[in-house]
Amino acid sequence: MKYWILLFIVFCASLSAETYEEEVNRSIESIRTIKDSDDKKEIEEFNSLMDANWKKFSEKKSVSIPIIQTKLKEEQIDLITKTFETIDFRNPTIVQNTQQYFRLALFLSEKQIPGFLNLIDQRFLQNESRSFFIPQHIAMVDAHAQRTHLYGIYGNQSVPHLINLLKIEKDTKLRQSITSILRRICTPDCANDIYEMLETEQDHTTFVNGTYILLDNSGPIGRELYLKLKPKSLSKETDDYFFSEKTYVKNQSYPFFIGKIKKKYGESSNNFSDSKLLAEIDKMIQNQGATQTIHPLDFFSNSIEKQILIDKLIEARRKCFLRINRHGMEDIDINNFILNTIYYKDQITNDTI
Missing domain, CATH: 1.10.220 (Annexin V; domain 1)
Structure with missing residues (x-):
């Protein structure tokens, strides 16, 4: 009997916590209705509304403060994203400050904002960004490196997005860049699409990148597909490379x-x-x-x-x-x-x- 009473108390406490969170969210929305006014009566009503809502927040600060912080962060990210969208990335001032512009994009890409991959496509893949130098790392960050970091930090959704781009992209240089990025972020889910690409791929660099994806990112399925691969019309350079890799891949195993x-x-x-x-x-x-x-x-x-x-x-x-x-x-x-x-x-x- 004591067990059921305890369970009931815990269950009710859980319901209470959920209800309080809902009340906090309603209070936040209530505060949003407050506006500038010269009407004394309206000002008094707004002040009373503010006092009531702050009283609600004070009831359980350990619960209300994180909710408020989360709301503010979400709105801050939304504001920054909208600002980023309005920036003319071809403007000479922006081009001159490529590093700062890239780091803003990197910050937003990490947040995995829906639709942001399309902005990366437009501003960093289809556009050849200016390189910049980081003295403390003795690193030159060119256009390809920038897009690699942007797609990479966005995460798993970048993979099918780039695979779909690869299927329609005809520009050799961009295909090389896309497959090079996929070398860093692919999983076995890439294997079949990359296998199909390699069957007809004519560019040596893209073929090499696809090989790396199958052998270094795709596990046993990548090995299996590479061994049965029969590419068409390879150059001598690519054919020699393919032969040597087929010999190497036969050794691949867990031990x-x-x-x-x-x-x-x-x-x-x-x-x-x-x-x-x-x-x-x-x-x-x-x-x-x-x-x-x-x-x-x-x-x-x-x-x-x-x-x-x-x-x-x-x-x-x-x-x-x-x-x-x-x-x-x-x-x-x-x-x-x-x-x-x-x-x-x-x-x-x-x-x-």
């Missing part, structure tokens, strides 16, 4: 990739529990994809559900695109290597790390 990790990074001295490893991965995500504690082999010596690891690694990879330097790109490559190895893990039978 093969684990061996490469051990050769490059050595053994791990960590002994993380599952919860500790997840906590360290979350820190890595918060730190823009960088970590000083996790060893690549740690991702293979745990019992965490595979899809959870994949999702977290993809989010860590996304955050790496906030770092406009070679270290960020290096971490993206490491991340992709770990992801590709995880994709192969299901194929293992009697092999062990």
Whole structure:
């Protein structure tokens, strides 16, 4: 009986919390009705309305303040986005300040605002942005690098968006750029579309990029598709490359990739529990994809559900695109290597790390 009474109290408390949140939202909307006025009576009514709503907010500040902050952030982002849309990116002043304009776009792209990918297409893919130099990183950030970071930080939705663009894009240079970006952000979901592209691809650089996507981002399905690939009318350079890669891909397996990790990074001295490893991965995500504690082999010596690891690694990879330097790109490559190895893990039978 005591259990049911306790459950009833908890349930009612939950309902009460939900009701209070609704009241806070109504109070916010109520405040929006306040306007400038010279009428004394109306001013008094508005003051009373303001007092009543602030009293409501004060009832549970731990609940109301986060709601208000979230509302303000949403409105701030909306305002910044509308401002960004009005900027003439071809204006000489904007061109002269490409770095500042790019960083504003990067900030907005991270927010994954619906429709923002179309703005990236228009302003950074179809337009050849001016390069800029970052002295502290000794890095020249050209137009391709800018769009790579913008599509990369937007996240998963960039992949089907770019795949669809690739299907209709005829310009060789843009196809090279799109496939190069996809090399950084693809998953096995890209495999079939890239396979179909490679069947008829004539440009060597685009063919190489597509090869990387199948072999480095797509797991066993990418390997399978590459081995059955029969491209048409390749140049001698591309045909020789294709032959050498087909020989290499036959070696790809889970033990093969684990061996490469051990050769490059050595053994791990960590002994993380599952919860500790997840906590360290979350820190890595918060730190823009960088970590000083996790060893690549740690991702293979745990019992965490595979899809959870994949999702977290993809989010860590996304955050790496906030770092406009070679270290960020290096971490993206490491991340992709770990992801590709995880994709192969299901194929293992009697092999062990």
